[in-house]
Amino acid sequence: MLNVLAAFTIAFSAGGEGGNRPSPAAPPGMFRAVAIRFGMGKLFREALVRSPYRFAFAGVAAAVLLATGCSSSSSSGSSGSSVNWANETSVSAGGGMSALVAAAKKEGTLNVIALPPTWANYGTIINTFEKKYGINVNSTLPDGTSQQEVDAVKQENGSPKAPDVVDIGLSIALANTKLFAPYEVSTWSDIPAAQKDPSGLWYEDYGGYMAIGYEAKFGTITSLSQLLTPKFKGAVALNGNPTAANAALNGVMLANLAEGGTPSDISKGVAFFHQLKQVGNFNPVSATGATIKAGSTPVVFDWDYLNLSSYVGVPGWKVFVPSGVALGGYYAQAINKNAPHPAAARLWEEFLYSQASTGGQNLWLQGGARPVEEQAMTSAGTIDSSAASKLPSVSGTPVFLSESQSSAAATYLATNWAKAVG
Amino acid sequence: MTVAATTKTGVRPSWAGRRPPAPAWVGTVPFLAYVAVFLLWPTGIVVVNALKNPDGAWAFSNFSELGNPLIRGYFIGSFKLCLLSSVAGAVLGAILAYAVASGDPDGLIRRLYLSVSGVLAQFGGVTLAFAFLVTIGPVGLLFHAGWYFDFPWGIGLIYTYFQIPLMVLVFLPAIDGLKVQWREASENLGSSSWQYWRYVGGPLLAPAFLGGALLLFANALSAFATIQAWENQIAYIVPQQISTAMSSEVGLASVNEASLLALGLVIMVAIVMTVYVLLQRRAARWLR
Secondary structure (H helix, E strand, C coil), X not given: CHHHHHHHHHHHHHHHHHHHCCCCCHHHHHHHHHHHHCHXXXXXXXXXXXXXXXXXXXXHHHHHHHHHHHHHHHHCCCCCCCCCHHHCCECCCCCCHHHHHHHHHHHCEEEEECCCCCCCCHHHHHHHHHHHHCCEEEEECCCCCHHHHHHHHHHCCCCCCCCCEEEEEHHHHHHCXXXXXXXXXXXHHHCCHHHECCCCCCEEEEXXXXXXXXXXXXXXXXXXXXXXXXXXXXXXXXXXXXXXXXHHHHHHHHHHHHCCXXXXXXXXXXXXXXXXXXXXXXXXXXXXXXXXXXXXXXXXXXEHHHCCHHHHCCCCCEEECCCCCEEEEEEEEEEECCCCCHXXXXXXXXXXXXXXXXXXXXXXXXXXXXXXCHHHHHHHCCCCHHHXXXXXXXXXXXXXXXXXXXXXXXXXXXXXXHHHHC | CCCCCCCCCCCCCCCCCCCCCCCHHHHHHHHHHHHHHHHHXXXXXXXXXXXXXXXXXXXXXXXXXXXXXXXXXXXXXXXXXXXXXXXXXXXXXXXHHHHHHCCCCCCHHHHHHHHHHHHHCCCCHHHHHHHHHHHHCCCCCXXXXXXXXXXXXXXXXXXXXXXXXXXXXXXXXXXXXXXXXXXXHHHXXXXXXXXXXXXXXXXXXXXXXXXXXXXXXXXXXXXXXXXXXXXXXXXXXXXHHHHHHHHCCCCCCCHHHHHHHHHHHHHHHHHHHHHHHHHHHHHCHHHC
16 A cells, blocks of 8 residues: 555656656656556556457456355355254254255355465365365465454455354454354364363364474484574574464463463563574574475474474474473364354364364374364274374473463563564 | 527537537546545545554544554664665665666667566565575575674665666666766866766756655565565564554454554655655756
C-alpha cells in the first residue's frame, strides 16, 4: 500500500511540474518508475480495453460471480437427508460410522488449512484419508500460523472455502472457543482429561518435547553451556521470533528451565540468549528445512518431531535434550462450527483419532510426533512400536506451560527480547 | 427545415444533433476510482482500526503508544535502514547511470545494463536473502562477514542490491537529457569540469536525483520479505512488527497495534514527502 502511496505522490509531483521543466528527461523517468510498479495493471487494462472479446470478458466474469454465489447458497444444507451433522456431537448420536461416511462422501470435499506436508507426516495423512474415503482434501496456506487459521475461519465465514477443521496451538484454541463446534471422537476416553475441553470444543492431537538438534561436526553436546563456546560461532538458531511463534517461545523456555528458571518466569532463558548473542553464537535466521539442509542453521531449538534426522534430512543430525527438562507442547484439533462440510470435518477427526495401523494416531507417530492417545495405545498394544522406539528419550517430569505461564512469558519477551538479542 | 438546433447566438455548435461531449473531469474518474478503492479506502480502514481498542470502541489514547520507546525503536530502525539503503543506492546508482550514459547510446553494453537492471530491480525476497546468506553468511561459501547480521549494515548491503539497479533505471533518462552543447558552452566560457557540475550539471540533475532517492526510500520502507528471510527472530523494522502483531500465536496478536504501526508508516511517508517537497523546491529554484 505504501508503495502505491509513494508512487502516486511521485506521479503527482512529477506531473504537476513537468510542464515548465527544461530538463525533459526527469518526469518521464519518474513515470517509468511508476509504470514499472504498475506493469501488471497495464497488461490487464490493455486486455480489457483492446480485446474485441471484452464483452465476453464481462460476461464470463458475471457468470463466475453468479456461479460462486449459487454454489455457496446451495452447498449449505446439502448434507444428509435427515441428519444435520453440523449439530451432532458424536458419531453414534448421528447414526453411526457408515452414516457419517456416506454423508461425508456426499459432501465430497474437506477444507484444511496450515498443514505443511512435511510436518508431523501430514502429507501421508492427507493422502491416506483421500484414498480411503474418496474425499478431496483442499489444503490451503500450508505454512500458515495458528492465528492465521483462526483469522481464515472468521474472514471466510459462510464461504464454501472456509476451513472445516483447524490444527492450532493451545493458547489460540482457548481464546477462540466460540468459533468451534463441540464434538467427541469415538476414542474420546483415551485422550487424557487434561488434554481436552470437557465439552469437546477442542482436543489436543499430537505434540512433542523441546529439543536441540545439531550437526554431527560439533561432536556430542552434553550441556547447554557448551553452546557458549567458540566452536558454535553464529550457529544457534530458533524456529521463528519468540514473540510470534510458539515453537520459538518454547525454545527460549527450554533454555530457561535448563538454566534453573521456572515456567512462570522466562527471564533466565532470555539472559541465556543474550549471552549467546554477546559471544557471537546466536544465529537470527529462522530455522527451516531449507536452512538446515544448506547448513546455515546448524544448531536449532525446536520440537523433537521437527528435529528428527529423518525429518531434517541431514546425515548424522543429532538431538540433545538438557537432562531433567521435559518441556512439552501439544497442538489441538477443533471443528469450525460453520464448517461448509460438517460431515467430512467430523469424519476427518474420527480418522485422525483412529488407533488403526493406518489411522491418524499412528501416522503422526510415524512422522515423529507423539499422538495424544499414546499411553492408551501402548497399553492396548495398538501402537506402532517401531515408530515409537525412534522418538528421542526425555527425562524428568513433563512440563506443559499453562495459559497464564505462556502469556507471562510472551509479555516478558515482548519488552525484553529485542533488547537482549537485537 | 428546422431551427431547433440553433443556440442563442444563432451558431450551430459542432456537436448539434449528437450527444454533448462529456465534461473534461470524466476522464479522471477511473483514476479517482482507483485511488479511492486502493488507497483511500484501505488507509481509512487502517486509521479507524488504529484508533479502536480490541472491543471496537474508540480509543484515541492509542496514539500515545507511538511514543512508547519500544514502538519508537521499530520506526528508528525502519528510518535507519531506508536512509542507508536509499542514499547508498542513489549515489552508486547515479554514478553507474552516468557511466552507462557516457557510452554508446545504442551499444550492446547499454542495452545489457538496462535489461539486467530491469530484472535486478525486482529481485528481492527470500531468493536474494538466501543468496547472500550462503555467500557471506555465517557459513558463507565466499567468506564470513562478521557484520552480516549487524543491523542495519548487513541488511542494508542486501537492499542496495536491488536499490542500485532501480536508481539506474530511474536516473538514466535524466542524464540522457543533459545536452552536450551545454557542456561545450560552459567550456567555451572557460569553466572547469568542477564548475560545470557545480553550476550546470548538478542543478539540472538535482530534482531528478532527489526524486529517485525518495522512490528508493519508499521502496525500502515497504520491503518485507527480504528482511524477514535475512532474519526473523527479532523485529527490527516496522513491517516486521506489523507481521508479529498480525500473526503472533503466543497471545500478542493485535490488529489494532498492527494498524497503529501502519498508520505510523503513513505519517512517516508524509513527513518524508514534506521534506522532499521542500528540498525539491530549493533544488528547482532556478527553474522559476
